[in-house]
Every structure is written in structure tokens, then in C-alpha cells.
Amino acid sequence: MSQRTLFDKVWDLHAVRNLPSGQSQLFIGLHMIHEVTSPQAFADLRHKRLSVPFPERSVATVDHIVPTENQARPYADGLAEDMMVAIERNCRDYGIRLFQPGSGKQGVVHIIAPEMGLTQPGMTVACGDSHTATHGAFGAIAFGIGTSQVRDVLATQTLSMSRLKVRRIQVDGALKTGVYAKDVILHILRTLTAKGGVGYAYEFNGSTIHAMSMEERMTICNMAIEGGARCGYVNPDQVTFDYLKGRECSPGGPAWDRAVAWWRSIGSDRDAVYDDHVQFAAEEIAPTVTWGISPDHGVGVGERIPQAESFAREERQTVEEAYLYMDLKPGQPIAGVPIDVAFIGSCTNGRLSDLREAARVIRAHGGKVNAKVKAFIVPGSEAVKAAAEAEGLDRIFTDHGFEWRHAGCSMCLAMNPDKLTGRQISASSSNRNFKGRQGSPSGRTLLMSPAMVAIAALEGKVSDVRTVLARSQARA
Amino acid sequence: MPAPVTITQLSGRAIPVVGNDIDTDRIIPARFLRCVTFDGLGEHAFEDDRAQLKAQGKTHPWDEARFAGAAILVVNSNFGCGSSREHAPQALNKWGITAIVGVSFSDIFYGNCVAMGLPCLRVSVADSDAIQAAVSAQPGTVVTVDIDALEVRAAGTTWKGQMGAGHRQQFLTGQWDATSELIAGLEQVRSTAKRLPYTSAFA
Numbered sequence: 001m002s003q004r005t006l007f008d009k010v011w012d013l014h015a016v017r018n019l020p021s022g023q024s025q026l027f028i029g030l031h032m033i034h035e036v037t038s039p040q041a042f043a044d045l046r047h048k049r050l051s052v053p054f055p056e057r058s059v060a061t062v063d064h065i066v067p068t069e070n071q072a073r074p075y076a077d078g079l080a081e082d083m084m085v086a087i088e089r090n091c092r093d094y095g096i097r098l099f100q101p102g103s104g105k106q107g108v109v110h111i112i113a114p115e116m117g118l119t120q121p122g123m124t125v126a127c128g129d130s131h132t133a134t135h136g137a138f139g140a141i142a143f144g145i146g147t148s149q150v151r152d153v154l155a156t157q158t159l160s161m162s163r164l165k166v167r168r169i170q171v172d173g174a175l176k177t178g179v180y181a182k183d184v185i186l187h188i189l190r191t192l193t194a195k196g197g198v199g200y201a202y203e204f205n206g207s208t209i210h211a212m213s214m215e216e217r218m219t220i221c222n223m224a225i226e227g228g229a230r231c232g233y234v235n236p237d238q239v240t241f242d243y244l245k246g247r248e249c250s251p252g253g254p255a256w257d258r259a260v261a262w263w264r265s266i267g268s269d270r271d272a273v274y275d276d277h278v279q280f281a282a283e284e285i286a287p288t289v290t291w292g293i294s295p296d297h298g299v300g301v302g303e304r305i306p307q308a309e310s311f312a313r314e315e316r317q318t319v320e321e322a323y324l325y326m327d328l329k330p331g332q333p334i335a336g337v338p339i340d341v342a343f344i345g346s347c348t349n350g351r352l353s354d355l356r357e358a359a360r361v362i363r364a365h366g367g368k369v370n371a372k373v374k375a376f377i378v379p380g381s382e383a384v385k386a387a388a389e390a391e392g393l394d395r396i397f398t399d400h401g402f403e404w405r406h407a408g409c410s411m412c413l414a415m416n417p418d419k420l421t422g423r424q425i426s427a428s429s430s431n432r433n434f435k436g437r438q439g440s441p442s443g444r445t446l447l448m449s450p451a452m453v454a455i456a457a458l459e460g461k462v463s464d465v466r467t468v469l470a471r472s473q474a475r476a
Numbered sequence: 477m478p479a480p481v482t483i484t485q486l487s488g489r490a491i492p493v494v495g496n497d498i499d500t501d502r503i504i505p506a507r508f509l510r511c512v513t514f515d516g517l518g519e520h521a522f523e524d525d526r527a528q529l530k531a532q533g534k535t536h537p538w539d540e541a542r543f544a545g546a547a548i549l550v551v552n553s554n555f556g557c558g559s560s561r562e563h564a565p566q567a568l569n570k571w572g573i574t575a576i577v578g579v580s581f582s583d584i585f586y587g588n589c590v591a592m593g594l595p596c597l598r599v600s601v602a603d604s605d606a607i608q609a610a611v612s613a614q615p616g617t618v619v620t621v622d623i624d625a626l627e628v629r630a631a632g633t634t635w636k637g638q639m640g641a642g643h644r645q646q647f648l649t650g651q652w653d654a655t656s657e658l659i660a661g662l663e664q665v666r667s668t669a670k671r672l673p674y675t676s677a678f679a
């Protein structure tokens with residue numbers, strides 16, 4: 001059969017049966033669990049006396065609440081400690097693998113599963129976390145789910161789901177220096193809006209996307225959810241296979257070739273039919289920074305904050321609210337906005353290549369973190385941390401005035417001790433600039449690439465990374 | 477398993493929360509997610525939005541006496557975007573909300589609501605504005621959300637609503653809690669699992 005997208009193929013393969021509701025019962029190949037959205041699901045299993053028929057298809061870790069400084073147990077935060085105790089007991093009782101701090105394998109759930117080779121092309125993936133979309137980078141169909149659905153996956157390894165439409169988002173051409181995967185997705189969001197993807201899966205395609213590393217593809221798919229899409233994916237290619245080769249949970253021996261053959265077959269057909277199609281030119285994308293309270297409130301670093309009239313009528317109320325909350329004015333250049341805190345990390349940009357690039361631009365700049373700025377770097381996993389330290393990245397960071405922490409979600413959502421206070425404004429490599437997202441109900445967030453965060457930390461204000469890179473190139 | 481609970485129509489006084497793209501971080505801020513049960517979330521719904529308005533000398537509908545005890549929440553578009561946290565609809569529900577009417581809902585939020593038996597009915601932009609205005613003008617009015625007829629009714633006016641046929645059926649037949657239906661398919665689940673290449677050919 002031809003004319004099918006990867007989404008169609010993976011869906012059809014995993015559809016168990018049609019439910020009386022008209023939805024499909026969909027088998028989930030990989031289920032990931034973390035401490036925040038699972039305790040109520042396990043409590044409900046116990047209450048209903050249900051068992052877990054496929055415990056080997058779930059893996060668990062702790063990321064959201066773990067402190068990134070002092071990780072000694074019991075945690076100072078008693079509520080966080082309760083959640084740790086709950087997931088330990090739940091995983092023990094139901095026979096589920098749990099990757100704990102100190103194991104060398106703990107980290108943000110969306111970083112550790114790819115690292116171990118657990119996420120593979122053609123799988124269905126689910127996790128009680130909206131950024132599960134990240135795993136689509138491998139050509140998997142990956143859904144964020146709520147706690148009731150976590151219970152359903154535990155009890156049956158399936159979900160009741162309705163099929164999505166597929167929008168092909170094609171990006172072609174070469175990215176300019178200083179422009180990263182993060183800028184590509186912020187640019188796409190700005191164009192298609194935060195709700196443009198409701199009811200869709202986003203297929204990211206085109207020469208720009210396929211020239212990207214797996215880590216960059218993960219950054220792109222990670223934020224599909226910020227565009228309203230339930231999932232995002234990239235068709236698997238040689239880059240995907242090279243990444244997976246030799247990982248702990250990847251197929252090995254003769255099974256490897258069988259796996260690659262199948263993985264090649266599940267990508268979208270050349271003549272696949274899409275519900276919608278949009279195109280972008282890579283050259284037109286600049287380093288992008290958000291100025292507002294929704295991830296689609298982005299502008300090029302050389303631009304001014306847009307006027308309310310440039311938005312659709314129904315957006316204007318939110319836009320006015322954003323000016324007020326952020327204390328930024330339309331017409332004001334985004335470059336030069338002073339920052340108080342700089343955060344590099346999260347499942348969007350907490351991987352080794354992100355840290356390498358941040359270190360590179362820090363050295364190119366040569367300065368130290370601005371005296372008024374608190375800057376800290378949180379590796380996405382223990383493995384990322386170890387790899388970064390092996391290359392000496394941690395010393396570059398600390399020499400230039402950045403704090404170097406243990407792995408976790410940290411100030412991406414600030415459920416641990418890392419928080420903004422009062423009206424502080426952060427330059428952040430994470431994915432959400434919602435009101436109050438970084439731990440202070442009135443705190444403010446500017447989203448950007450890790451390289452841009454690094455430069456903002458050194459300069460004390462939003463600055464164009466391209467200037468720094470051009471200067472250092474001229475010197476060389 | 478408990479007997480299915482059918483949901484045909486829900487009535488009660490209504491509360492409007494105006495604004496597009498109201499994310500789940502605003503519905504329930506992350507610090508309240510440090511819990512192992514959903515109990516007690518109700519009192520923290522919209523906590524930061526409420527405090528912020530208060531600081532500006534304004535009042536969030538949640539704190540207005542005239543909306544106390546409301547059961548029907550009336551919102552605008554892309555409600556519940558952002559984090560997948562089921563804590564958000566749980567907090568609304570624990571506060572007393574039994575149905576939501578709005579222009580559009582984020583996919584994950586909507587799915588969470590179905591799984592909890594909390595119907596979300598979609599109406600047009602003009603109608604959500606009209607219902608919000610009607611409710612603000614007459615907070616005592618009883619609003620009915622009718623899942624069977626796909627209507628919202630209040631004080632003699634009827635607005636047309638929309639809901640996917642499958643979800644409507646789930647509420648009407650009490651199958652909104654999908655777990656027992658999914659368990660009924662476990663034999664087929666096992667055979668589907670067996671024929672997947674990654675569980676067989678190269679496991």
C-alpha cells in the first residue's frame with residue numbers, strides 16, 4: 001500500500017480494535033513514568049485491584065521534583081520526598097524499572113529514553129507529560145497523556161484515542177550561523193500559532209530537518225505541543241539509525257539489520273497524502289526570542305515587539321495581557337531587555353550538543369556572567385552530565401561564572417528549589433513562557449536557544465549571538 | 477468495576493472565565509502538583525491569576541460571591557493548553573465544575589476531561605461571548621449543558637453545541653471511563669503486541 005504517512009502506518013499497526021465510542025484502542029510500545037503524574041494512577045490501580053500486564057514496556061525515572069544541588073535523602077521538601085517514596089514503592093510493587101539519581105541513568109524522562117535506545121522508529125510512545133512529543137524525532141508516534149490515561153496504559157498497555165490529521169511542515173535550505181533548531185521551532189510556532197495544530201500530528205520534513213542531528217530533531221519535536229499538535233515526528237533516516245546503533249536497548253547482532261530494514265519501511269511514502277502542508281525557508285529564520293506569555297509570542301532578535309494590530313482579532317486580548325504581564329511595550333526592540341536569571345537545561349535544550357554550543361559561544365565571547373545575573377546550567381540527564389564533564393564543559397561554565405548542577409527539570413517548571421522570585425525575568429532554554437511557569441507567580445520568561453541564553457547571561461541583557469560569533473570569527 | 481455512570485445533561489449556575497489560551501499552569505500552578513492524591517486541589521484553582529487580579533484591585537470570577545457554587549464553566553478558545561497535568565481538570569472539578577462550555581480545548585486537556593467524566597461542549601466564538609455575557613448579567617441563572625441534544629440552554633435561550641460523536645456516545649452510555657472497555661480487549665491486545673516487529677522480529 002502506498003500513499004501513507006508514517007503516522008498512518010504506525011497507527012494502523014498499533015490499532016487493536018475499534019471501541020464502541022468510535023475511538024481506537026491503540027497499543028503503546030513504550031510507556032514512560034515520572035513522579036508527578038503517576039501516583040494517582042497507581043492509587044487507582046490499587047483501588048480497582050488491577051494488575052499491570054506488560055510491566056517490561058514501562059520505564060520510570062524522577063525528574064520534575066529532584067533538587068539539582070543537594071540530592072541527599074530525605075529531601076528537604078517533605079512533599080517532594082513523599083512523591084519519591086510513592087514512585088519507589090509503585091515501581092517495586094508492579095515490577096517496573098526505575099532509574100534513580102545516582103544510577104547514572106536518571107534524568108529528564110524525554111532525555112533518558114532516547115539515550116538508552118528505548119525510543120525507536122515505528123513505536124507508539126506515551127508518557128504523562130506533554131513533551132512526550134520529543135520522541136517523535138525518531139519516527140515514533142508519541143503522545144502526552146493525563147493521569148487517568150497513565151492508569152489505562154498501566155492496566156492494559158493501550159489508550160483510547162482518535163486518529164489525528166497530519167500536517168507536513170517542510171523546512172528547506174541551510175540555517176544561518178547562530179540560528180539553531182530552537183529558533184526553527186519558535187519561528188514555526190510564531191507563524192502557525194499556539195493553537196494552529198489542535199487535532200493534528202506535525203510531520204517535520206525537508207532538507208533543513210533531515211540535515212539536523214537527532215538532538216536537534218528532538219528540540220523541534222519537543223515543542224510541537226506548544227503549537228497545539230498532539231505529536232510531532234521526523235521520518236527516520238540514516239542519522240536516526242547511526243544514533244541508535246550500539247545503544248543499550250537498541251537491537252544488536254543480526255536483529256540490527258532486520259530492525260533497520262523495517263525502520264526504513266515505515267517512513268511516509270513519497271506520494272503520501274497529507275491533510276495540510278506548510279513550507280518554510282531556513283534562510284529566513286533568525287535567532288528568535290519570545291517576548292510574551294505564550295510560546296508563539298516570538299520575534300527575531302533584531303526585531304521590535306509587535307503591535308497588537310498585527311495579531312488576529314481574537315488574539316489581541318492575550319497580547320495586551322502579555323505586554324502588561326511582561327512589562328514590555330509594543331515597538332520596543334527585544335534586544336537589550338535586561339535579564340536577572342539565565343537557565344540552560346530542560347528536555348528542549350538540555351542535551352550534550354546544547355551544552356557544547358553554549359560553551360563554544362561563551363568562549364567566543366570571553367567574558368564572565370554579568371554581576372546582576374544568576375546563571376545556572378542543568379544537564380538533562382546524569383549521562384549528559386558525565387559526558388559534559390569528560391569534555392571539560394563544566395569547567396568552562398564555572399570559570400565564566402555559571403553554576404553547574406545535577407540533572408533534572410529544574411527551572412523549566414520550578415517544582416524543585418530552582419525558582420524565579422518576584423518579578424525576575426529569565427532568559428531560558430526551556431519551552432514555556434506561561435505566566436508563573438518558572439516558580440514565581442509574577443516571574444517572567446524569555447525563551448531562546450541555549451547559545452542565546454549564554455550570551456544574555458554574559459551581557460546581562462538579550463543580545464544577538466551572531467554578533468559574538470562574527471566578532472570571534474574576525475579575530476581568528 | 478463500578479457500574480457505568482451515564483452523563484446526559486448537567487445543570488447549575490455558571491461562571492465565566494474570559495480569555496484565550498488559558499494554560500494548565502494558570503489553572504493549577506506547578507507547586508500544587510507536589511501531591512500524591514488529587515484531593516485538596518480545588519481551593520488552588522487559578523490561584524496565581526486570582527492573586528494577581530487582587531493586587532491590581534480587581535477580582536477573578538473565582539472570588540466573586542455571585543459565582544460561588546457554580547457548576548458550569550464558560551471559557552473561550554484553546555482552553556487548557558500546555559502541560560498534560562490532569563491536576564488541572566481535577567482542580568476545576570474538585571472546586572465544583574461539572575461541565576465546561578467553550579470555543580475550543582487543547583487535545584490533552586479535552587481527553588483528560590473525558591476520562592474523568594467532565595464533558596466539554598464546543599460552541600461558536602459568538603456564542604461563548606454571548607453565554608459569558610448572559611451569565612455575568614444574571615449570575616443566578618441556571619444553565620443546562622445537554623450532551624444528548626448538544627445544546628446549552630439558559631433563561632429561554634438555546635445555543636447549539638458540538639461534540640465528537642464518539643465522545644458524546646461515551647457520556648450518554650457511561651463508557652467515558654474507558655478502562656473497563658480497554659480491559660475487555662486484553663486478548664486482542666496481546667495478539668497485537670505479538671505481531672509488532674519490535675516485540676518479535678528484532679526484540
Ligand code: SF4
Pocket residue numbers: 063064108109110129131346347348408409412413430431
Ligand atoms: S524539562 Fe520541563 S518540559 Fe521537560 S519534562 Fe521536565 S518539566 Fe516537562
